[in-house]
Amino acid sequence: MKKILVLLLSGAIFLCACSPKGDHSSPSSNPKPSKQSQASSDSIEQDEKAYASTLDSLKNDTSEGRANLYAFYDIDGNGTKELLTGHYFKGQYYLAAIYYLNQGVSTYLAQSRVASAGGSREVTTIYTDGTVFYAQWHSLSPDAKGYLYQLRSDNSGVDVLKEADFQIAGVDPNSESGQHTVFGTESKKELDLSSLKWKDIENYQATTSVGNQKTKWFVSIGFGSHPKRRLF
Secondary structure, three states, X not given: OOOOOOOOOOOOOOOOOOOOOOOOOOOOOOOOOOHHHHHHHHHHHHHHHHOHHHHHHHHHOOOOOOOOEEEEEOOOOXXXXXXXXXXXXXXXXXXXXXXXXXXXXXEEEEEOEEOOOOOEEEEEXXXXXXXXXXXXXXXXXXXXXXXXXXXXXXXXXXEEEEEEEEEOOOOOOOOOOOHHHHHOOXXXXXXXXXXXXXXXXXXXXXXXXXXXXXXXXXXXXXOOOOOEEEEO
């Protein structure tokens, strides 16, 4: 897997309004936003407030290869959106990490990452059936540890549907030891990341988070077994 170099692409959209010609033409006025666009704007604002602590941390992050885009998507369809961060490179969006609300608190779930040194690899895939697949391995070996997650509908956490060893690098996912065979993901459909409304983290305006909650950051300790989690 090649390390992804992030390129930021920005564009400007110009809206032009033309008024009727003639001596009695009235001055043009700014169009009022539709109810649908206003509702969408309000929804995004509420999501940003819910994940404010995480978004603030991401905006202040100056580390190399940090995520520079974010979007909201209801992975499990329970009415509560998750926060996705990502990159845009050569016309494609790439997932960086997923955060979800655990009893109202922004909580890290999984990430896709290529270590700048050491060969550590991580990949996360969101499926349209509401499940999330996460795997970790080392570049020098095809052996990997994988987890199939399901967010709880009551926003109380996440369940591990399956945890297993499999092979990933250079291995057919449909082989006996491949991902599709071990985790049954062959018939699952991956979420089209280009269908989401991505926003530049640099344009994020800090807001007061709901309940002034902090992000729960979990890190994996060790490799080769289900990651032990430590709360910062």
